[in-house]
Amino acid sequence: MTSGAFPTPVTPVEQRAPGRWQIATVTRIKPETPRVKSFRLELPMWMPHLPGQHYDVRLTAPDGYRAQRSYSVASSPLDHGEIELTIDRLDDGEVSPYFHEVVMEGDQVEVRGPFASYFVWRGEAPVLLVGGGSGVVPLMAILRHRRRTMPELEMRLVYSVRSAEDVIYADELDDDALVTFTREPPPGWRGHTGRIDSSLIAEAGLDSGTAFICGSNGFVESASGLVLEAGFRPERVRTERFGPSG
């Protein structure tokens, strides 16, 4: 166990108004890949989010030490009273290993949100979603919400992962998703391999509209270049960066 400074459940705090810190209950934990899990949280002061927004999560150790991180909402705002967060475990991290190794169904965690007004989908179309690794999380919120509210609306996901076992939400990827494997494709794979390139963006069949790009710094840099090259206007390209390059 490498849960760092947080060996025990977080210290409860007084509950306040929506948008302020509140205590959520973990109702379901779903392993997505060997290093990614999804957590369903029930919120006492839930409010509908816009797909693309995130919550802040705060851990408090018994000695008062605190750590706070942001996690995108993966679920549709139609899931009343709850949100889903999908967390990639970083071996040398503080907060993500705590979620993976310590948090269990029924536990409580402190959250605040939803936040962000820029990386959000408000129903614009057509939409190109480009995600690398766990960068697919806010894009899945957009995709899930569109499937439930406006399935006819034009939207494609281009998703880059290392290997077959790293595909998050594998059972939900359909004709509207194009996956590329940068390291090890599954046996018999006939689709794209290697990093996202202009041919894969072209295969998505969209050259205008709004693009949402999310992943590591390096991923967002190169994907943005490709999307602009494909014809998207700079003001219609929205990006979210999850952390240092890698």
Ligand SMILES: Cc1cc2nc3c(=O)[nH]c(=O)nc-3n(C[C@H](O)[C@H](O)[C@H](O)COP(=O)(O)OP(=O)(O)OC[C@H]3O[C@@H](n4cnc5c(N)ncnc54)[C@H](O)[C@@H]3O)c2cc1C
């Ligand atoms: C708006 C926003 C939304 C986010 N949404 C998600 C999400 O949906 N799912 C998710 O898993 N993460 C998401 N993140 C990243 C998340 O906030 C944390 O940064 C991540 O979980 C690492 O936290 P940690 O405490 O485990 O590691 P830390 O203790 O912060 O870092 C440990 C080590 O990993 C490096 N590192 C930190 N973050 C990353 C990263 N993202 N990639 C690679 N190396 C990193 C650090 O430099 C350090 O060396 C989001 C970040 C932002 C800003």
